[in-house]
Structures are given as structure tokens and as C-alpha cells.
Amino acid sequence: MKHVNFLSNLLLKSVLVGFFFLFAVQGASAQYRYPNHFRTGVNFAYILEGDNSGALFTQQYTRELTDHFHFTVSGEYLSSSRYDKNIQLFTSRKAFVMFDASFYYDLYETEKYTFKFGVGPAVRRRSELDLKKGDIPQGATTTPGRNADEFFVHIREKDFGGKAVFETDFFDDTRLFFGMRAAGYFYNKGTSIFAVGLNMGYSF
Numbered sequence: 001m002k003h004v005n006f007l008s009n010l011l012l013k014s015v016l017v018g019f020f021f022l023f024a025v026q027g028a029s030a031q032y033r034y035p036n037h038f039r040t041g042v043n044f045a046y047i048l049e050g051d052n053s054g055a056l057f058t059q060q061y062t063r064e065l066t067d068h069f070h071f072t073v074s075g076e077y078l079s080s081s082r083y084d085k086n087i088q089l090f091t092s093r094k095a096f097v098m099f100d101a102s103f104y105y106d107l108y109e110t111e112k113y114t115f116k117f118g119v120g121p122a123v124r125r126r127s128e129l130d131l132k133k134g135d136i137p138q139g140a141t142t143t144p145g146r147n148a149d150e151f152f153v154h155i156r157e158k159d160f161g162g163k164a165v166f167e168t169d170f171f172d173d174t175r176l177f178f179g180m181r182a183a184g185y186f187y188n189k190g191t192s193i194f195a196v197g198l199n200m201g202y203s204f
Contacts, residue, residue: 034175034203035064041181043197045078050130052092054080056195062104070104072118078193089146091131096193098124098185100163113170122163126190128155161187167199175203 038061045056060074075098082092102120109115130153136142141154162185169179178200185193 036204037062037064037169037177037201038204039169039177039179039199039201041197041199043181043183043195045080045193045195047080047094047191047193049191050082050092052080052082052094052191054078054094056193056197058197058199060199060201068106068109070106070116070118072102072104072120074098074100074102076100078195087146089131093129095127096124098122100185102163102165104167111171113168115166115168118163118165118167120163122161122185122187124159124161124185124187126155126157126159128190129153130155157189159187159189161185169199169201171203177201177203 039058041058041060043056043058044053046053056076056078058074058076060072062070062072064070076096078094078096078098080092080094081090083089084091100120100122102118104116104118107115107117131145132151132153133149136151137153142151143154145151163183164186165181165183167179167181169177171177178198180196180198182196183194185195
């Protein structure tokens with residue numbers, strides 16, 4: 001009888017330890033339990049040439065390849081403009097549709113947060129409208145401005161380049177997380193872009 005009670009107590013303790021371990025594992029950060037991450041972000045974007053600024057909206061999917069390496073594909077949309085207070089007119093408007101693929105490396109990682117750096121190739125479709133003065137360039141698509149010597153130049157180009165990004169994520173005990181990012185985009189034609197912003201994501 002004592003032997004049966006001993007086995008029963010041992011079994012009960014084992015079950016309790018098992019449940020404790022299960023809850024401990026369930027309480028671990030989402031980044032360790034789920035290898036896929038989807039995040040959406042809003043960024044302030046500054047276009048280095050022309051003194052334009054605007055908003056950059058990002059959608060990003062990340063797959064963890066190892067404990068420290070991740071692969072990411074992103075789709076982004078940037079809308080920016082420049083307003084001249086003296087003439088009360090928008091003298092530049094730009095809209096970029098951007099895609100890139102990046103490899104990330106975790107610089108520092110804990111159960112609650114991670115800092116990582118990523119680089120990779122990028123491509124964009126660039127649509128621009130800029131106010132110019134003087135002679136109209138040959139072959140350019142233009143519309144007249146307010147004055148006789150002013151005109152708006154329309155540009156539609158496809159550019160190739162690269163992206164470098166520093167990103168951090170903060171996890172809690174659910175699949176949701178949030179973070180911050182700073183990114184630079186560099187292309188073979190047109191202007192480069194610098195952006196800083198916030199992300200919110202979901203792990204699965």
C-alpha cells in the first residue's frame with residue numbers, strides 16, 4: 001500500500017512538473033516558438049536630393065533560417081512632396097513603389113528583444129513631378145507651370161539598387177510584437193532615401 005501511495009505521489013509530482021514546464025515553454029517569447037514574422041510599418045522618409053520628405057509604408061515577411069540569420073522580402077510605398085511657402089505651390093511630388101529582399105543577422109538577442117542588421121538588393125518604380133525653369137529638355141514629358149518660363153517635368157523610371165537596415169523588435173508573451181527601424185535605400189539612378197519609423201508584427 002505504501003508502495004502504491006509512493007507511485008501515486010510520484011506520478012502526481014511528475015504531472016505537476018510537466019504542467020509547470022508546459023506553461024513555462026508557452027510563456028517563452030514568440031520569437032523562439034514561431035519562425036515566421038509578418039510586420040507592417042509607418043516611417044518618416046527623407047529624400048536626400050531635392051529636400052523632399054514624406055511617408056513610407058512597409059509590409060514585410062521574415063523567415064528565420066537559423067538562430068541568427070533571417071530572410072526577408074518587403075513591399076513598400078513612399079509618397080513625398082515639397083511645398084514652397086513663397087509661391088504657395090507644391091514644387092515637387094514623388095511616389096515610389098519599392099520591393100527588396102534582405103538577409104538579416106541578429107547582433108544581439110534575448111527572449112524579450114532583438115537587434116539586427118540587414119542588407120540586400122532593391123528595385124523601385126519611380127514617379128516624379130518637379131517644377132523646373134528655363135529650356136525644356138529634349139524628349140521630356142512636361143506640363144506648363146504658372147509662368148511662361150516654368151514647367152513641370154514628369155519622370156517614370158525603374159531603378160535598381162540596395163537596402164541597408166537596422167531593426168529592433170520587442171516581444172511579449174503573445175505572438176504580437178513591435179519595433180523600430182532605420183533604413184537607407186540606394187539606387188543606380190534617382191535619389192537615395194533615408195527612413196526611420198515604427199513596426200508592428202505578428203509571429204506564426
